[in-house]
Amino acid sequence: MDAIALLIAASLNAGTLLALAALGLLINERAGIVNLGAEGLMLVAAIAGYATAVHSGSDVLAFAAGMGAGGLLAALFGLLVIWLNTNQYAAGLALSLFGSGFSAFVGLRYTQEKLGPRPSFEIPVLADIPFIGPALFKQHPLVYAAMALTLFLAWFLYRSRAGLVLRAVGESPESAHALGYPVRRIRLAAVVAGGALCGLAGAFLSVVYTPLWVEGMTAGKGWIALALTTFATWRPARVLAGAYLFGFVTMLQFHLQGQGVQIASQFLSMLPYLSTIAVLVLISSKPGFIRANMPAALGKPFFPGS
Numbered sequence: 001m002d003a004i005a006l007l008i009a010a011s012l013n014a015g016t017l018l019a020l021a022a023l024g025l026l027i028n029e030r031a032g033i034v035n036l037g038a039e040g041l042m043l044v045a046a047i048a049g050y051a052t053a054v055h056s057g058s059d060v061l062a063f064a065a066g067m068g069a070g071g072l073l074a075a076l077f078g079l080l081v082i083w084l085n086t087n088q089y090a091a092g093l094a095l096s097l098f099g100s101g102f103s104a105f106v107g108l109r110y111t112q113e114k115l116g117p118r119p120s121f122e123i124p125v126l127a128d129i130p131f132i133g134p135a136l137f138k139q140h141p142l143v144y145a146a147m148a149l150t151l152f153l154a155w156f157l158y159r160s161r162a163g164l165v166l167r168a169v170g171e172s173p174e175s176a177h178a179l180g181y182p183v184r185r186i187r188l189a190a191v192v193a194g195g196a197l198c199g200l201a202g203a204f205l206s207v208v209y210t211p212l213w214v215e216g217m218t219a220g221k222g223w224i225a226l227a228l229t230t231f232a233t234w235r236p237a238r239v240l241a242g243a244y245l246f247g248f249v250t251m252l253q254f255h256l257q258g259q260g261v262q263i264a265s266q267f268l269s270m271l272p273y274l275s276t277i278a279v280l281v282l283i284s285s286k287p288g289f290i291r292a293n294m295p296a297a298l299g300k301p302f303f304p305g306s
Helices: 001-029 038-056 058-084 088-112 132-134 141-159 161-172 175-180 183-209 223-231 238-257 265-284 287-293
Strands: none
Touching: 001 038, 001 132, 001 141, 001 161, 001 175, 001 223, 001 238, 038 058, 038 088, 038 183, 038 223, 058 088, 058 141, 058 183, 141 183, 141 238, 141 265, 161 175, 161 183, 161 223, 183 223, 223 238, 223 265
16 A cells, blocks of 8 residues: 555656646647747756756755746747747757757766755645555645646636637737737747746756756656647646656556566556557547647747738
């Protein structure tokens, strides 16, 4: 029973990493912008957060550095695709490649660095409940923050005027412009906010989840987060549920190995990626469902007066 509680706790931890990045990408795509650079954003933010944690000893500053790095790179991406009409897909791939190379270069001196013991967290009283306590109430505060962010985004997108405008920009930027809304500035704000969340996910990875710095440590999690937004049909609650599902699959491999299950470790390591492919195949079998939920102007450039 304790092993199952620990598996659930680890799944929430792993799922939070994906949820933060996927929620950021969801904000991007709700505004009509596809950002394929999530992997690069997370890597640059991971080394920025890790270096800040090493030198300052503060996790809060590390998270701020990760969000700042992610937001700054995303702003550059936004300027390229929103104002200069650079192809969104090509710019995103270039950003991903740049982030991988730049983080590897900057992170060379930090491969031998070590962070001190990480603080433990638990909610008083609730953490002492048998099974439920260790599974749910001994988590890092960012785990609960991701849940709160999901609720906020669901309210923001479907219950607030600003969220309605953001969705209108992603559905029909021409109509939003005709009504007097600054479409390009709204899109840039969404891209920066999404980049900051991807950055927070990267900092969480290197400072809390591992905690260490290794070149290419995201290992495709940015791409999984990108797939999650489609898997969740651009709905915040579904993004969170999907992130926990992928987090569970990721942790299941370690649990099975710990239990001595006689399956090749290489196959178990492939499980998260195989599940991603399986989900994408299932989604692709219903293209009409995806089109019905996808922002109509996703990936399409917009120029006032064009």
